[in-house]
Amino acid sequence: MKLRDRVALNxxxxxxxxxxxxxxxxxxxxxxxxxxxxxxxxxxxxxLDMLEKIATALAIDASxxxxxxx
Numbered sequence: 567m568k569l570r571d572r573v574a575l576n577x578x579x580x581x582x583x584x585x586x587x588x589x590x591x592x593x594x595x596x597x598x599x600x601x602x603x604x605x606x607x608x609x610x611x612x613x614l615d616m617l618e619k620i621a622t623a624l625a626i627d628a629s630x631x632x633x634x635x636x
Contacts, residue, residue, distance in 0.1 A: 569632065573617070574608040576631050580624050581606075594623035 581591045592602035596619060604610040605620075612620070614628075621628035 567635065568608075570611045571608045572633075572635055573612060573631050574606050575635060576633065577620060577624075578606045580626065580630070584624065591620070591623055595619040 581588070588602050588606065589599045592599040601610065605612050617628045617631050621631055
């Protein structure tokens with residue numbers, strides 16, 4: 567699995583586990599909902615700065631976003 571795909575799935579899983587919509591997560595991370603959707607669908611690759619913003623919005627360490635899938 568490519569890293570981009572892993573990050574996308576990890577973002578989706580963590581967002582859903584917290585009961586957040588893409589729009590709510592995007593708002594918390596300070597980005598457009600469409601952009602968040604493209605990150606979650608692995609259409610775009612997130613920068614390190616973006617991973618940090620998303621991690622902060624999810625109240626996790628950024629390393630969790632790149633962690634291997636079980």
